[in-house]
Amino acid sequence: MALTGQLSTNPDDEGRRAARTEVVLGAGLRQRGAHAVTIQVMDLSTHGFRAATHLNLMTGSDVWLKMPGLESMHARVAWMNGHVMGCEFVRPLHPAVLDMVVRTANR
16 A cells, blocks of 8 residues: 655645654554554644544544653544545644654654
């Protein structure tokens, strides 16, 4: 299965509020009242993430992202395109937390 999607590193692209950094990171994702499934986070910013998943989620769905070493973070599905999704964090990540996650993921 080929994963496709556009990587934006410019915060002005498509109305983004923060630059996204490419990562390869296994994480857990769950909906309210459901068990977590494994996803692959493809890029990450203080305001959101893009990930590959087998789920087919509705835009606006509440989800919780669990990255290694961090508490679950509440996000909302902004878009779905096949097996790739974009989500916006309800509360943005602190820039230092983002830096730590990116350093750990890209080792």
